[in-house]
Amino acid sequence: MDFVDDIKHGAVFIYPTDTIYGLGCDATNLESVEMIKNLKYRDKDKPMSVVAPSVDWIKEHCVVDDELLEKYLPGPFTLILKKKDPEFLKDISSNDSLGVRIPDCEFTELVEKAEVPFITTSVNFAGEPFAVKISDIDHDLIDKVDIVIGVGELDGRPSTLVVDGKEIRR
Template identity: 30%
Template sequence: MNILDDIINNLKANKTILYPTDTVWGLGCDATNESAVKKIYQLKNREESKSLIILVDSIEMLQNHVENIPKKALEILKKAEKPTTIIYNNPKGLAANTIASDNTIAIRIPKDEFCIQLIKEFGKPIISTSANVSGDPTPKSFSEISEAILKNVDYVVNLHQEKVAEKSSTILKIEGDDVIVIRE
């Protein structure tokens, strides 16, 4: 059994994972399963009213989970050099506790090979939130992840633990023709 099989088996069992994303180390789970998502909020000691980022493997998967992808978003996704998360209106097919109170969801298509392969083989979107307790600094490397997270996550992916991330993704919201930068 390879490492992807282990991770996917954990995701299918509604467990939480700690994994290297295209940006910082992330906490993840099946983004369509409410009880798995609840575990992420508990791990982070975070209010469920603060929504989470979701990773999908392609525009096709994005279309399955967003009512309408603005043309502007597609342009941005094609040109983006660095990891870019976009906030979309009217999400569908995701756990209710992933959706913000204004009926939006933040989704990114990573360019990282491992993440793409994982999502593709799992066949569903995966939560991607920084591996820290709410209020604590975002860890830039595996070695900075707190004991509280390491002890309580269900599965730690043993890959790229030497990786150091410069920063989290850019977050954009599109309203009509306007692109609003939420996080640079």
């Protein structure tokens, strides 16, 4: 099997973005989403963002204008957008909004091939520094995921949130 097949069969993975290392899975696979929440000891109601497989996917599922997409994607930004259907991906974001990204990096090609959104959450635990290289990641966490994709040292800043067209640094 290849990476895309592994994802479609529920793999949980560590991967590089254009900012920091992330923890991900197929966002439509509820069992894998729950595993990520458990791995991160994450509050079940805290929303997570997704890496979208394409701009067209974002337009299909979220209310957004082309100008905003052209300005920020691909790049180190997470757009907080209103979902067209509030029930869509409700296990990731139970309210009517969804954080979406398209990182400016090679990994994005795998997301496009998979044709499904991937969960994107930092691989660190709350309060710990962001992981910019694989050696920064907790070894117990590495042992619990199915796949680790390393590409060396990354930029080190989390993505900038864009809410209502305004940038919010984290």
